[in-house]
Amino acid sequence: MNVLSRIVDSTRSDVERRRREVPLSELEARLAHRGEDRPFSEALSGPGVSIIAEHKRRSPSAGSIRDGATVEEIVCAYERGGAAALSILTEGQHFGGTLDDLREARRTTNLPILRKDFIVDRYQVYETAAAGADALLLIVAALDDDDLAALHQDAMHLDLDVLVEVHDEEELERALEIDADVIGINNRDLTDFSVDLNRTFDLLSDVPAGKLVVSESGLYTREQLEELERVGIDAVLVGERLMRAPDPEEALRELAGGTEPTDEVL
Numbered sequence: 047m048n049v050l051s052r053i054v055d056s057t058r059s060d061v062e063r064r065r066r067e068v069p070l071s072e073l074e075a076r077l078a079h080r081g082e083d084r085p086f087s088e089a090l091s092g093p094g095v096s097i098i099a100e101h102k103r104r105s106p107s108a109g110s111i112r113d114g115a116t117v118e119e120i121v122c123a124y125e126r127g128g129a130a131a132l133s134i135l136t137e138g139q140h141f142g143g144t145l146d147d148l149r150e151a152r153r154t155t156n157l158p159i160l161r162k163d164f165i166v167d168r169y170q171v172y173e174t175a176a177a178g179a180d181a182l183l184l185i186v187a188a189l190d191d192d193d194l195a196a197l198h199q200d201a202m203h204l205d206l207d208v209l210v211e212v213h214d215e216e217e218l219e220r221a222l223e224i225d226a227d228v229i230g231i232n233n234r235d236l237t238d239f240s241v242d243l244n245r246t247f248d249l250l251s252d253v254p255a256g257k258l259v260v261s262e263s264g265l266y267t268r269e270q271l272e273e274l275e276r277v278g279i280d281a282v283l284v285g286e287r288l289m290r291a292p293d294p295e296e297a298l299r300e301l302a303g304g305t306e307p308t309d310e311v312l
């Protein structure tokens with residue numbers, strides 16, 4: 047069983063537990079207290095490459111990435127450094143995240159927030175909206191066609207933007223079938239963790255005009271971002287590079303082209 051299947055399996059059990067603790071009807075009631083809308087897609091459509099800065103404590107590929115900093119410290123640094131949006135990893139068992147991380151990010155910044163998780167059940171879509179996120183991730187490789195379409199519909203019904211993540215041409219076709227507006231091309235192979243930026247370059251030419259395209263994973267340098275900008279990528283999703291930096295604000299400014307690079311990482 048590959049890592050994605052393992053994560054999806056454990057996610058399904060976690061969702062069942064949470065559903066018993068907080069029923070869907072309770073989440074629906076909480077939606078009445080949702081705060082103001084922070085448009086996620088709009089934030090990615092500015093000039094140049096927009097940066098979605100990710101809060102990520104650990105991962106299956108890297109192990110522990112950063113301990114000891116609060117969510118507030120990290121996300122406020124990202125906001126000061128010029129992030130267009132935040133990605134908050136809320137998966138617990140493999141990434142050490144929680145929905146409370148997302149709530150804290152919402153309380154302490156004004157940036158639009160993507161819930162980065164393994165969404166396989168409509169309960170999670172309601173949970174995402176109730177926790178104050180503006181967008182969620184749907185990973186095509188983790189879903190069959192019916193679930194992909196249904197979860198996409200549920201998200202739109204709740205005014206959530208959706209980043210639809212693909213790895214190859216077949217997954218891109220499936221994303222286009224549901225008319226996804228924001229396509230994420232993941233440079234990381236989720237079966238062996240290899241990272242290859244050519245995934246973005248190869249798939250980009252198959253994405254029709256009018257879609258927003260996000261290049262995800264394995265991005266570390268200003269040069270990579272400049273290359274992506276040249277080919278017309280709208281945004282990048284960056285986690286490990288920023289989370290390992292002693293000063294995430296400074297690291298973000300460097301990536302965005304605001305300051306000279308330093309090689310310092312934790």
Ligand SMILES: O=C(O)c1ccccc1NCC(=O)[C@H](O)[C@H](O)COP(=O)(O)O
Nearest residue numbers: 105106107108262263264265284285286
């Ligand atoms: O990061 C992993 O090891 C991973 C493994 C299995 C499924 C998903 C995984 N990562 C989620 C992500 O998509 C990344 O956190 C995100 O794109 C940022 O990547 P990076 O800048 O390389 O931290």
